[in-house]
Amino acid sequence: MFGQLSSATGVLGSVFHLDGHPRYVHAGWFLISVSNLVVILLMIAVFVLAIALPFPGNRRKRNQ
Amino acid sequence: MSSPDVPVDPTWTGRVREAAVSTLPPEQLLPDTQPAYVSSWIYIFGVLTLSAFVVVLVSGAVIALAGPAWWHGSSLGHFVNSAHLWSTELFFFFMVVHLWGKFFTAAWRGRRALTWITGAVAFLVSIGAAFTGYLTQQNFDSQWIGTQAKDGLNAAGVGAFFNVLNYGQMLLWHVLLLPFVVALLTGLHVLLVRRRGICPPLPIEEDTK
Secondary structure, X not given: OHHHHHHHHHHHHHHOOOOOOOOEEEEOXXXXXXXXXXXXXXXXXXXXXXXXXXXXXXXXXXXO | OOOOOOOOOOOHHHHHHHHHHHHOOHHHHOOOOOOHHHOOHHHHHHHHHHHHHHHHHHHHHHHHHHOXXXXXXXXXXXXXXXXXXXXXXXXXXXXXXXXXXXXHOOOOOOOOXXXXXXXXXXHHHHHHHHHHHHHOOOOHHHHHHHHHHHHHHHHOOOOOXXXXXXXXXXXXXXXXXXXXXXXXXXXXXXXXXXXXXXXXXXXXXXXXX
């Protein structure tokens, strides 16, 4: 089981290059690593979706 | 102040019980219904944060029991160590979305200031808990973080009692002091949410033309 797990992480490691130099977004005074920027953008996306998407069962309650 | 007609319990345990039950009645502590406005995805991020925190604590307890040779040297150890890391990542992810949701609905309204404050302080202490975790990984990454952090913390004047290059001290902050404070604040935060109720959305203002 855990042999399969380590082979799965090996596949992930081949897809995502983890040993290279870190990449940054740099514009004037603004400097952020790509990984941190991705996490922040994901949080904003999840926040917007959590407000915009309808909650299951809400329509039924409104119709009652 | 007690009424002369109501007998006061002579024992301190009884008085504590009466105070606890009157402050937080069982139906308020474990409610079976919630207001309609809670039916929104934005309201699930508090409990998601709490769930991730439970996984952090359980996976942390397992790697503490088994020790560094296990979490660095075996497949199962790597797995549980990674579960500890990724549950921490999710803990912060969910907590930040929860924080934004509460900030933009001004969730400190309706005598909920202490709920807001306990949540904010728990967030700050959690950053310290995660930081000491990165310091105790026992790899080059933790050495780099420690040597980078020491100058800033020494300049802030806290190096005498919070020395990031002292592995034993950082490990004890990480596995005992900070998780205890985070758990205490989280428990208080949840009890306050039960006491004051979940904050309703902001009212829609009518157009004033």
